Amino acid sequence: MLSSTPFREGVRAAIPVWIAFTTSSFALGVAAKANGLHWGEIVLMSALVYAGPAQFAVVGPLGAGAPPLQVLLAGFLINLRFLPMSAALAPYFRRVARGKLIAASHFISASSFVIPYMRFQRESQKPRAKEADNDESNLQFFLGLSMTSFSVWVVGTGVGYWAALHVPAEFEEAIKFVLPGYFACLLATEAREWSIRAVCIASLLIAVPGSLWNPNWGWIVTALVIATLGWGVQQWMQRE
Amino acid sequence: MALATYLLRVIPQLIAAVQNFPAAADRYLKYVAYALVVSTVSISLFVTGGRFDSPAAPRRLIALAIAVAIATITRNALAGMLTGTAIALLLSWFAAS
Numbered sequence: 001m002l003s004s005t006p007f008r009e010g011v012r013a014a015i016p017v018w019i020a021f022t023t024s025s026f027a028l029g030v031a032a033k034a035n036g037l038h039w040g041e042i043v044l045m046s047a048l049v050y051a052g053p054a055q056f057a058v059v060g061p062l063g064a065g066a067p068p069l070q071v072l073l074a075g076f077l078i079n080l081r082f083l084p085m086s087a088a089l090a091p092y093f094r095r096v097a098r099g100k101l102i103a104a105s106h107f108i109s110a111s112s113f114v115i116p117y118m119r120f121q122r123e124s125q126k127p128r129a130k131e132a133d134n135d136e137s138n139l140q141f142f143l144g145l146s147m148t149s150f151s152v153w154v155v156g157t158g159v160g161y162w163a164a165l166h167v168p169a170e171f172e173e174a175i176k177f178v179l180p181g182y183f184a185c186l187l188a189t190e191a192r193e194w195s196i197r198a199v200c201i202a203s204l205l206i207a208v209p210g211s212l213w214n215p216n217w218g219w220i221v222t223a224l225v226i227a228t229l230g231w232g233v234q235q236w237m238q239r240e
Numbered sequence: 241m242a243l244a245t246y247l248l249r250v251i252p253q254l255i256a257a258v259q260n261f262p263a264a265a266d267r268y269l270k271y272v273a274y275a276l277v278v279s280t281v282s283i284s285l286f287v288t289g290g291r292f293d294s295p296a297a298p299r300r301l302i303a304l305a306i307a308v309a310i311a312t313i314t315r316n317a318l319a320g321m322l323t324g325t326a327i328a329l330l331l332s333w334f335a336a337s
Contacts, residue, residue: 185311
């Protein structure tokens with residue numbers, strides 16, 4: 001499999017994802033150190049959860065000893081977006097053996113979803129030999145891209161944590177800023193629709209009062225309310 | 241959390257009924273993810289030890305605003321983050337001196 005052409009094409013296509021993952025995983029490792037987690041905990045989390053935004057959201061609560069249910073709910077809600085992503089990829093793996101799918105599913109991530117999805121859509125327009133061969137080749141491309149990206153993510157987290165250990169105390173403000181700053185910038189480059197921007201600005205403003213009202217659940221409740229309102233307004237305006 | 245995340249990834253691969261995901265629901269989940277991540281950004285920067293960090297909040301807000309502006313203009317998240325981090329650091333040193 002590792003020497004197959006689709007797998008190697010997947011590895012080549014993954015290079016932009018590696019670059020993005022290097023920065024964000026490094027920042028996650030730095031933030032984990034700032035929040036008092038152990039090196040092994042954050043590296044294991046990166047390997048088992050492998051979901052940047054959700055990991056970012058729970059690093060603070062975990063470090064502060066928040067209730068497990070809060071950590072689980074915050075991570076679950078953010079990761080719910082994997083359902084539509086996985087559903088979008090599923091038709092392109094339809095004839096792949098279930099065992100392979102069960103193993104490969106772990107590597108679905110927001111950043112490594114778009115590239116294979118666009119390629120599969122393109123390829124599905126072309127006449128090909130056998131559909132079963134297409135699906136197997138799709139899986140190999142996906143694995144080439146996603147397994148290498150996954151490795152970069154896990155190693156980057158460990159390296160980021162290690163680097164944070166060697167940062168002098170007077171640079172603590174930088175350590176505190178780096179991950180939230182990076183996610184804010186990522187969202188700023190991605191969120192082009194007015195409704196999503198409005199949801200982001202409202203969340204930024206309301207999360208703090210929500211958190212002060214109830215440190216464990218307040219910000220989750222306010223985020224859900226704002227997301228529901230933003231979505232409701234957008235759906236309503238779309239019907240006009 | 242790892243198990244819950246894995247199930248969200250694997251279920252649509254194995255169950256055909258989940259593969260027709262409605263566009264409106266897809267959009268709603270996107271909004272939820274954005275709202276939760278931005279809320280986390282806000283709390284990470286402006287809340288310390290369960291309290292509003294009033295001494296640090298203004299300078300972090302300035303650094304965040306500049307970082308986001310640079311990321312938006314250049315379409316480069318890394319450039320925005322590095323600039324914002326440098327500004328947050330400089331402002332904290334300035335406040336301490």
